Amino acid sequence: MELKDSMLVKMNESFALGDDDIHRYQNRQCVPNVDDLQTRIIAEAHGSKYSIHPGSTKMYHEFKQIYWWDGMKRDIEEYVAKCHKCQQVKVERTIHTLEDMLKACVIDFRGSWDDHLPLIEFSYNNSYYSSIGMAPFEALYGKRCRSEVGWFDVGKSYILGPKSIHESL
Structure with a gap:
């Protein structure tokens, strides 16, 4: 009970008028949720011509230096996620x-862009995305994709086509 009491005292000391x-x-302004004030502050900052729709991470890092309210990070993330x-x-x-990936395939491998759609799908779904912390394939199936792609000796060249990609899945 002493630990809980000391934490409450420290927390109360963090609040001041x-x-x-x-x-x-x-030292950050406490923002009550009166008249939807918190949402209005987020909306004004997000739609400002000076910031031009920043992402939730950038907004939160800027907000946490000035404002405080319970659930502020979550509120910012939800607002940005709903922004049309x-x-x-x-x-x-x-x-x-x-489009860029398709152009690169056509230039590198020649032929029609629709011949390379399986390669594009494979590459896109196995690329790391910081927003989810993994590749979409891994997020969907809970494991990394088996692939014949790897590091090889300089001078050796391997060309994998759609058939190899489909076999590795």
């Missing part, structure tokens, strides 16, 4: 990435 009559937690413009940009970025 500033000289400007603003409640603070560790941010989702549209993500889709456009994905499309652009896939």
Whole structure:
């Protein structure tokens, strides 16, 4: 019980009323959720012409230096995840990435782009994504994809086609 009491005392010491009559937690402004104030602050910062729809991580790192409220990180993540413009940009970025991958395959392997779709799908689904901390294949199946792709001696060249890719799955 003593540990819990000492933690509560330390937590209470972190709260203070500033000289400007603003409640603070560790020198950050405490923001009550009155009249949806927290959401309005997030919306204003996210839609600002000076920041242009920052991601949730950037917003949280900036906010945590100024504001405090219980669940602030979660609220920011949920707001950004629901932002229509941010989702549209993500889709456009994905499309652009896939287009670039298809162009590279056509240049490297020649032929029609639709011949290379299985390679593109394999490559895209096995690329690491920081947002989920793993490749989509691993997230979906709980294991890394078996692949014939590896590090080889300089000078040796291996060309894997769609058939090899399908066999490795």
